[in-house]
Amino acid sequence: MHQLTGYVDRWSARAGERIRFMISSVEDRPYSLRFVRHLCADPNPDGPGYREIAMPTRLDGSRAGKFQAARPGSYGRIDALALTAPGGLRLAATIWPTLPSLGRQVVMGIDVAGVAIRLEISSHGGAALSVDTHRVEISASMLARRWYGIAATIDTANGTLLIEQKPLQPVGAIVDGGRQALRVKLPTIAGTGRVFIAAALHGNTAEAHYNGKIEQPRIAALDGIRLAEWDFSKGIATQRIVDIGPQSAHGLLVNLPTRAMTGSNWSGAIHDWKSAPEQYGAIHFHNDDMGECGWSESFALDVPNDWPSGFYAAHLSNGAGEDYIPFFVRPARGARKADVAFLVPTFSYQVYSSFVRPGRGAEIRERALSWGALLETPDLNPQFGLSTYNSHADGSGVAITSMLRPQLDTRPRQMSLMDPAPKGSGTGRINCDSYVIDWLDRAGIAHDVLTDHDLHEEGLAALEPYRVLICAQHPEYHSLRMMEALEQFLRRGGRLMYLGGNGFYWRAEPSIDAPHALEVRRAEGGIRVWATEVGESYHQFGGVYGGLWRRIGKPAHGLVGNGFSTQGRHLGFPYNFTEGIRDPRVRFMTAGIENAAAPGAVFGDSGVMGGGAAGFELDSADPRYGTPPNALVVAKGVVIHDDFRWVNEDMLIHRHPRPQEEWSCADMVFFETPAGGAVFSAGSMTYVGALPPDGYGNVCAKLTMNVVRRFMDPTPFA
Ligand SMILES: [Fe+2]
Known part of the structure; x- marks a missing residue:
């Protein structure tokens, strides 16, 4: 730890x-x-x-x-519910357990006047009821990922405990339901209680977290009077749970469970929860959800x-x-701004952060020690939760990521992986993005930084002071507001340099209720380690359709001229100039490298990330997806390698629709925009690693610096 x-x-x-x-x-x-x-x-x-x-x-x-x-593990918390019920209580919920065999998991826990009541899944996988030390459970275990009605009766007047478990999707040959009663002397239940949903109160913390969906948890007095019923189809975009019972005992969610989940009554006909919220009355809780640490x-x-x-x-x-x-410092309000701004991709940092890769900490330890680099990694610290590149313990995808926790793999002075290239750095995020800062500083180019979070908050106003915006090594995740602000910046004559790969790919949207959280629903296509479940492709935050910007209608190709088309190991390969480099429109790129910048000539053949400028994840141009007709490809980094494969969103049948050289490459693209602006896109995730060799004096760095200087020049592009 x-x-x-x-x-x-x-x-x-x-x-x-x-x-x-x-x-x-x-x-x-x-x-x-x-x-x-x-x-x-x-x-x-x-x-x-x-x-x-x-x-x-x-x-x-x-x-x-x-x-x-x-303390990971999500749950709902209701701090005060009047539970005076002379004859006893009845607790019920509809559940879809995902790990019924994991061990004891509490669906609803009530603590009232010193009495502890638990409606739970037992260590045998069946529903169970306990009241203090008295316990009754069903021997038939529930099946994973199927709906059950479970109910508990606490008859204090007659001294009976009863637990019932009813499959809502009976299988026939398998017995997965039952009822079990126990006669026992019970204490009277009276007073104001605390209710936990998907966990139980233990001291001051939660324990015995439940994994799976819960719908309509409810509590009634035995005489039939309703005491509380939480309707999770209300307030889906929020962290509040609404009690439609007589006490309006609303509660709060802790640690960001997933909402907008299909309920037991989902018909299959509706896919947007906003059209029929009553079919989305389930919340999916996980024992490894992590919201804010609350320190x-x-x-x-x-x-x-x-x-x-x-x-x-x-x-x-x-x-x-x-x-x-x-953290990142912006210029003071009203201070003179530089012409150049570097956009720190904090949305992508946050979406990636806490990526648990088993064994990674041990793998990098020796090299990190010898470099004086940070040693801690998420796999060594599971207490801080997971990344959206992980799946939860129950196999469902992690869709929500919080910044209010140590993001141990999003640190400076850190390596991310064992770089296969000799003397390679294996850097990611802050560490490789800092090459751009180092390079601008050494060249004496004044620059400011701002973050994705600033861009989302302020929109175009965040970019307006700047003539040149430099996007980073891997700006993969954006909200609609960010995409629109970037489009507006270009429409006004802004100049954009995209020095990365696999950019502008997925939608990520923040929560209004929990602004520290971002949500990513991995719908339809896209290179991804998990996919949204059927019917669950709309975000809970804001209710928008999730997935690739290319599928939602704002492909990267339209914004920056190229888009993600191939991915492989962290290996870097060179670019070759094309005939395009001779075009008078890009003469400014070759100043000082005239002899090197000939069609067919190689450059970017060294680098501290994978050993070359074109690698890891590559973006190619394609007019069908929106590459502008005036886009000029000035260089190509073609990577034909066993490990480099297509993106699945391009595949309709078992053969790729285009020749391999056309998609398995980084296309270096330049184009002018209508109001005198322009775009330069590198299209590779190892590109910034090719800037440092020769003290940032290599052909790749010189060409890119020529672009910076021309983009800083206010003279409009034709
Ligand atoms: Fe990525």
Whole structure:
């Protein structure tokens, strides 16, 4: 377990704004704190050279530590329900368990006047009822992913406990229902109680988390009077659960379970929950859902006015552990802005973060130690939850990701994987995106940074001060507002440089109720490790249709000229110039590299990511998907390699519709936009790794810098 870590309450802040830090130090050990600005965050001694600048503050120095626990597992919580029922109680719910054989899982837990009542799945997989130490259970276990009605009767007047389990989709040959009664002397139930749904209260925390869907949990008095009934089809976009009973005992959801899930009455005819919410009255709970850790604030930074816009981190260390907690600083409101802005892809960072890859921590440990890089990885710290690249323990996909938890694989001074290239860095996210910052800094190009979260919040206004917007190595996830802001920026004559691969691919939308969370529904096509279940392709946050922007109607090709078409291992290959490089429209690209920039000539054949500029995930041009007719392909990085395969959304039959050289490549694209703007797209995820070789003086870096300088020039493109 990580000995010293934490998180921030926001991805970015302007000078003068406050960022709060929540820190956990095991055994309450004190730690030392300092702040740094990163120019190059790559720890590889054979890479471009790690560069951090100390940024002293009055917070620096030794600080008292406090251990704060992370507790995954989602549930619903109702803090007060009047449960006076002289004859007894009846509890019921409709459930779709996904791991009935996992062990004890509580569907509904009530604590009232010192009496603990649990309607649960027993360790044998059947429904069970316990009232304090009295217990009755059904021996027939439930089947996974099928609907059941379960009900418990607590007859205090006659001293009887009864549990019932009824399959709603009976199989015939399999016995998966039953009822069981027990005569026992029972305490009277009277008072105001606390109710947990999908977990039970244990001390001050939740335990025995349930996995699967729950619909219509309800409590009645034995004389038939309804006490509470939670209708999960109400408030689907929120973290509130609505009681339609007489007490209006509404509750809150904890740890972001998944809503807008098909219910037991789903007909199959409706796929958009907004059209028939009553068929979407189920919530899917998981024992590994993680919302916010809920830690208390350890310190807060008011970003000093003289801090330049850029990549920053709070560095924590003591004898037991070390961490860098990243954040991004924007220029103060009203301050003079640079011409160039770098868009930090914090939506993509957050969607990827906490990607548990079993064995990764052990695999990188030796190299990370020798580099002085951070050692902790999500697989070593499952307490912080999962990424949307993981599946839950019950096999369902992780659709929601929170930033209010330590995102251990989204740190500076970190390697992500064992790079197969000699002297390769194996970097991702902040570390490889910092190559662009390092490169601009060394070239003396003034630049600001802003984040995806700023772009979503402010729309076009966030981009308006800038002439040139540089998008990062892997800007894969965007909301509709972000896509529209980028389109508007280009329509107004903005210049966009996309230096990555597999960009502008999936929709991700934030929650209004829980702004720290993003949701991704992996509908229809797309390279993905899980797929949405049938009928569940509409987001709970905002109710929009999920999936690929290409399928929703805003393909990357239309925005930047190329789109995802092939993927393979983390290997990099060179580009070759095409005849397009001779076009007078792109003469500015070849200044100082005239001899190297000849059709057919190779460049980008070295790099700190996979060993070359074209690799890992590649984007090609295709007019059918929206590449503009004036787009010029100036270079191609064709990768014909056993491990590089097509994206499944291109496959209609067992043969790819186009020749392999046309899709298994990165197309370097340039085109002018109507108001004097332009777009340059590299189309490869290892491209930024090809900038550093030769002190950022190689052909790939020179060509790209020529683009930066021309894009900074206000002279309109033809
Ligand atoms: Fe990706």
